[in-house]
Amino acid sequence: MTSKKALATPFMIWIVAGTIIPIGAIAYYGLTDRNDRFTLENVLAIGNSVHLQALWLSVLLALISTVICFLIAYPLAIIMKNSNFGKRGFMIFLFILPMWMNFLLRTMAWQVLLEKNGVINGMLEAIGLPGQEIINTLSAIVLGMVYDFLPFMILPIYNVISKIDDSIIEAAYDLGASTSEVITQIYLPLSVPGIVSGVNMVFIPSLTTFVISNMLGGGKINLIGNIIEQEFTVSSNWNLGSGLSLVMMLFIVVSMIFLERFDKTGEDSFI
Amino acid sequence: MKELIKLEHITKNFGNLRVLDDFSLTVHENEFITLLGPSGCGKTTILRILGGFETADEGKIFFEEKDITDLPANKRNLNTVFQKYALFPHMNVKANIAFGLKINGKSQKYIDDKVDYALNLVNLKGFENRSIDKLSGGQQQRIAMARAIVNEPKVLLLDEPLGALDLKLRQEMQYELIRLKKELGITFIYVTHDQEEALTMSDKVIVINDGYIQQMGTPEEIYNEPENAFVADFIGDSNIIGGTMIKDRLVKINGHEFPCIDEGFGNNKLVDVVIRPEDVIVRERGAGKINGTVLTRVFIGVHYEMLIKSEENEYEWLVQCYEKYDIGEKVSLDVIPSNIQIMNKPTSSDEEAIDLDI
Structure with missing residues (x-):
């Protein structure tokens, strides 16, 4: 036993230094005021209409991005499973390729593309169409989220779907099922663990992002991530920032528990 | 007997590899027909083409005289029992068996009765609510059978269904399959590489190698009158x-x-x-035509199996007989016409x- 525990030491140090102490610090800041007195004010500040609105908008955009990612990823995963080996490898490569570039650079590239005098409007005008207001809109933010987080939806879903035995799919067809019945009654229930992972991995970063909304929302659209960031950087109010962070953490844990309920197999569990 | 299925001039390539070459076959109603051959001979491909999971590059398939060459798998009136059973892991036994019936919009009452009937037929009464991963290989095999037969197909395609079972269970299931075939009165098309399975169960055996039919006939014909060296060597x-x-x-x-x-x-x-090993007669030296020396001897149950080296030309005869001869003993061999x-x-x-x- 003791030697096994010794093996865990590096991990324990990592967990304590990287997770437990920071969370403890956030909890401490979040539950005290500037004079180190206990208060729930920072946590309850989520009830403030500006904060509530930002949270609501964040949830909405994160949901939309997650749904779009799912709608792109799921059919693709099925297509990839059924394509031949070389083609499949190439498709996975194509989807991982953007991940090799820095996340900030990729988002910045969209900024350049979507700008008022950017590449896309330039192209539209060149063929005689009016320029569009794309940057600094909610759509631009959703676009950024989908672009940045799509691989995190594709990979876990593909991972699960690729392991479904071909003969199970053939058996369903053999018993008379149509393609849509095969998808709803065989593929979907069997890929729940992958869907849950994918949804977690897209929804949570979308919910908390402030970089994408900063760069593609032009600072005019405030998501809950932006508000927390500003409390730390602009207003130097660490207590309020931490309080709101605690609420977000709670929110994420609750939504993950909710999601895990779908995943009866208990595999790929995040909690 | 009425003609049920006709394969005409089927050709199938996988890349550059020709798996089936101008393959034709007629299956009659109520036949237990076995496609027998070594792995890679094309027998599973024939079954998959029949099931609708592969398309033939050339040739036509007729089912009750209707051309079904381009009909997708879910529209064909035949069901498959897969090699690895392919049960749906997220459904219990009953949901697995009921799957095809539900898809076809049968009433709940009909489904319940059919599932009952099928479970009875495969001797797994009371297993309705078991989950699939709680079943043994033999039980999964039976459920896979039940799931296929509740749909009342005219033909059941079986792709090495006993391959994953141990010997004892395999022999039991062979009798089970013969019984099922009789009770259901439908056509079984069975694929295997196991010659014993083929001989025990089939009405007609089709020996296949390299995408060609080597011989077609009753188990007795195949065993007693092999038409070529491949069949003779492969069967027994x-x-x-x-x-x-x-x-x-x-x-x-x-x-x-x-x-x-x-x-x-x-x-x-x-x-x-x-010459089959059991047909070689071993006698005292001088009492038979071919002189030989016993090289090896093993006891394999009912009889001894020996290799006897002919003195004339070094050929090693495989011989099975009830008498015990010592290694090194000089004997003579004979065969009746x-x-x-x-x-x-x-x-x-x-x-x-x-x-x-x-």
Whole structure:
């Protein structure tokens, strides 16, 4: 036993230094005021209409991005499973390729593309169409989220779907099922663990992002991530920032528990 | 018997590999037909083309005289029992069996009755609510059968369904399958590489190698009168020896003349001769035609199996007999005329004997 525990030491140090102490610090800041007195004010500040609105908008955009990612990823995963080996490898490569570039650079590239005098409007005008207001809109933010987080939806879903035995799919067809019945009654229930992972991995970063909304929302659209960031950087109010962070953490844990309920197999569990 | 399925000139390539070449086959109603061959011979491909999971590059498939070549798998009136059972892991036993019936919009009452009936038929009454991963291999096998037969297909396709079971269970399931076939009164098309399975269960065995039919016939015909060296070697153990047909009913093997019962091969023609190991008679030295020395001996249950090296030409005879001879003992061998099976020498490499056993 003791030697096994010794093996865990590096991990324990990592967990304590990287997770437990920071969370403890956030909890401490979040539950005290500037004079180190206990208060729930920072946590309850989520009830403030500006904060509530930002949270609501964040949830909405994160949901939309997650749904779009799912709608792109799921059919693709099925297509990839059924394509031949070389083609499949190439498709996975194509989807991982953007991940090799820095996340900030990729988002910045969209900024350049979507700008008022950017590449896309330039192209539209060149063929005689009016320029569009794309940057600094909610759509631009959703676009950024989908672009940045799509691989995190594709990979876990593909991972699960690729392991479904071909003969199970053939058996369903053999018993008379149509393609849509095969998808709803065989593929979907069997890929729940992958869907849950994918949804977690897209929804949570979308919910908390402030970089994408900063760069593609032009600072005019405030998501809950932006508000927390500003409390730390602009207003130097660490207590309020931490309080709101605690609420977000709670929110994420609750939504993950909710999601895990779908995943009866208990595999790929995040909690 | 009425014709049920007709495969006409089926050709199938996987990349550059030709798996089936101009393959034609007729299956009659209520037949237990077995496609037998070594792995990679194309037998599973035939089944998959019949099931609708592969499309033939050329050729046509007829089902009750209707062309079903381009009909997708979910529209064909036949069901498959897959090699690895392919049960739906997220459903319990009942939901698995009911899957096809639900898809076809049958009433709940009908489904309940059918599931009951099918579970009874495969001797798994009371298993409705078990989850699939709580079943043994043999039980999964039975559920896979039940799931296929509740849909009342005209034909059941079985792709090496006993391959994953242990010997004892496999033998039990063979009898089970024969019983099921009789009770259901439908056509079984069975794919296997196990010659024993093929001989025990089938009405008709089709021996396939390299995408060609090597021989088609009842189990007895296939075993007793193999048409070429491949069939002789693949079905059971056999001694395949080069010989010369001196004239009708007389063949020369190992330099000795043996009377036989085959005719029409011509005079002084080179042939292949098949003699089953149980048909070789071992006698005291001098009492038989071929002199040999016992090389090895193993007891395999009912009888001893020996390799006896012929003194004339070094050929090692595989022999099965009830008497015990010592290693090194000098004996003589003999064969009665009706146990000598004469075959033409192979004309193409496809019929070349392959060394599978011994």
